[in-house]
Amino acid sequence: MVAIAVTVVATLVVAGLVAAVAYLLRTVHDLRRQADALVQEAYELVAEMREDVRRAGAEVERVERMVGSAEAISDAVGQASRLVGGAVAAPVIKAVALSSGIAEAARALRPRR
Helix, strand or coil, X not given: CHHHHHHHHHHHHHHHHHHHHHHHHHHHHHHHHHHXXXXXXXXXXXXXXXXXXXXXXXXXXXXXXXXXXXXXXXXXHHHHHHHHHHHHHHHHHHHHHHHHHHHHHHHHHCCCC
């Protein structure tokens, strides 16, 4: 009788262990499937990120070219301004000095009251 009881208990324990192992195997399978999905999503995100980084690099290069062009234009305008300023400044200063001298002479020639 004891042997039958031990056999029944041992069979129930083995059946419980088999059920627990089966449940654990299903859980591990689900976890593996979810991990594979996460890996696939990570690959897609990394590929998208690479494309975004490539596009950002192209935009940075374009902006650098624009800044270079703006600097070249600024230098050209500065040089032109200096040339025009040098060419115009001397005659303007002379004209102002001449008009000032003429005004002073006119004041000197007027009769005083």
